[in-house]
Amino acid sequence: MDNKKPNNSYKKTKNSRPGTVRRSSSKHPQGTNKKINPLQQKTAVTPRSIAISSLIKILEEKQFSHIILREQLHQYTNLTERDRAFITRLVEGTIEYTIQLDFILNKYSKTHTKNMHPVIRTILRMAVYQILYMDKVPDSAAINEAVSYVKAQNEDKLFYLSGYVNGVLRSISREKETVFADLAHTGKTPAYIRLSTPLWLYDYLRKLYGKDSAEKMLNWFLEGSKENYVRFKDGHSEVMDGNITKTKLFKSGEITIQDYASQQVGIEAAPDRNSYVVDVCAAPGGKSCHIASLLNGTGHVDSRDLTEDKVKLIQENIDRLKLTNITARAFDARVTDDSLIDENGNGKADIVLADLPCSGLGIIGKKPDIRFSASLQGITELQKLQREILDTVNRYVKPGGKFIYSTCTLSKEENEDNRDYITSLGGFRLVKERKFLPGEPSDGFYLCVFEKER
Template sequence: MVKAASLPQEKKLSTNKSARAISLETLIKVLQNGSYSNISLNNSLKHSDLSIADQNLATRIVYGTIQYRLFLEYQLTGLLKTKITEKYLKPLLLMSLYQIIFLDKVPNRAVLDEANKLAKQFGKHHSSGYRVVNGILRAFIRRGVILPDEKDTIKYLSIKESVPEWLVKYLIDNWGMQKAQSVLSSINDPAKNSVRISSLADRNKVFDQLKKEGYQPEWSNLSLNDAVLSHGGISESDLFEQGKLIIQDEAASLVVEAFDFDQNQTEHVLDACSAPGGKTVQIAENIHGDVTALDIHEKKLRLVKENARRMHVLDKVTTKACDARKAHEIFKAGEFTKILVDAPCSGLGLLRRKPEIRYTKSLQDLRNLQKIQLTILDSISKLLKAEGELVYSTCSISMEENEEVVKRFLRIHPGFELKPFSLSKLESKTGMLKIMPDQDGNDGFFIAKFRLRG
């Protein structure tokens, strides 16, 4: 289980919002209203006067509580004597349990004291919520952590690792018990802080500067231009502002590496699902030619342009608001020498980085997404020039969104074939590569490379 570093006393604000008050506000929005955790938390922190240490505490509580939600809810078994009616109570109980169990350097009495204050602050007039919270938390401390019987393997792993039962069974069915346990254990580890150094910058000079600024960088085991940092905050650095690097996971950086770009010819590349633009920028850095970046939402394309401008490749990037499923209605057949489809997917490879995904996706979602992915591939396949390359990728590990999509696409489009590819530190002899989440703490990712026969 994750252990916390020593945590400072919270700074009270003029608005009377402490780190834990912001945590509770965010968790109410996420758990009760279905808001996105990253957007809700970032908005709250942006408008607060919390110190960096207290921002880190709030972030830890919010993401930790969401990540371990099933496990924490199970700890309430036998302790809830009455129905919870006030919407703040359950999020408060869960975040308090998270602190008691996982933040072992925070004394239990401090957690109880803060929980009582928040119950009085968030409760209705004459609410007895603080007594409910106090009683349940004290009862838990006396009893301790509980888990289901290990003989019921699916339920046991589901609660222990806080993953829905369908996903536990899915992992076991597809990869076996040992691999499933390894993946489930890994997704509760902290996500890496990784960056990709621009191909237009001197990688060694940037790496040395990261050292000087205290980020303690280490070169990636996956990608040549990626570095893993000891902590976050890089978006505030001069290196980021100057476009020397971009925040990108190591596995995500491999996708563009799968292309064989030819500097001796003018490339016309299509990035069919481009936002927020990390891969668009990476393509532009490595070609003589241009990139057309599509996204269904115009406002997301603004972020693509912002990233391209910051990374000094805006002159190579054109954006267009377009549903990739209808791209063949807009562009000419054979217009592009290379095409990237970083397809919309379930995100099952990002469970460590986006913990709420595990609670919002289902097996049926994988099947529904497969239909969308195949429709996109069918549309853009018409736009590829003969002998051109098509790279398909997802940030999912599911068979339905990856291997099955490849199989079905090839069956419908016999003019295409899988093409083996070499990356800076890896290779695929089959034309397909899957990175699992337990592989050196990376995001889960899938890459397939096709060639259109001439």
């Protein structure tokens, strides 16, 4: 935990509304990148306190949810599997429902969530999530733990706000049926609030896919299965629950965690024996390793990514699966690799896979913080990066070879528009295109397969 105090001290003033702690300068904005110290407390570390610390890092400091959760669960080695599952559910669920939770809190609190101290805001969000969506947690436990946590806070004298937190949470608990009735009432609660989705994203998906399909996808992000698909060595896939990485099947290399839609890349690649395959943005290596497995020890997969840290992730999968026909190395996909082009200007690869960095709108169910990190501007910037890579790597495909483009997003700019862009480069024929919407049957995903003209 980070025990370093913030540079700016906060002062509680007589005119502050409950839950508000003011600085000597400007208010602390929601979504700031400023680091916050959430755990200057007198009590022992608990699953809920770990969840609060994680949520502050994710929602206030804008760190990635999957990375923070992994780090936190790795740090506290004495946690039981039940505790780990509880923390994961608290963190992911609170992130998923943040927009809806803030809407509810703003009805019951005199202080708007955007003006709350980040620690108070986080405590209230997490407690309301438990009250509304965790049936096995008694409301009294969620409320009492939240109040106790506030009482234990020394920084900014937040313990003075324990009564305020108690009052807000007990009001919501008493009126839980009214809260749910209001959420279901279209006249009282806009659809984007009910689906806990930023308004821009709701409007974007509605215009692209239609109201019914968009709401079906967004609802699946909230209520769909959280289980993972795994791919077995023999090629079949199953759904598994729990901590898969701790199982003997995973450790032995018998299974690999890979979403159903993602597995289709290797299936569509269908490499012939002795094929030379280049995966230009491969981390963590699921697709590269799948294709290497399909080659049955023949050929070679040249698996690449931008940094050594990402290459390390690929190598870990290679080692676990004991694959001998694949290598991993760092290489910037935007830079031309002349070794992949012959003296006549033709590519040398039988298959080039470009599973490129994207906005990730199709995997919000797995990474709920994408709700807050994605943007229309970000989509435009990513398309520019994707095309910079496509301009480079399409040259590596040999005549008659395959060029596969894929993303885990839902945007037209990153999918169909890039399909058309590849076609415009000349020399490629579209062979197949597949799109998986969230819940059909797993994450949202897009892929298209091209053949290079001979």
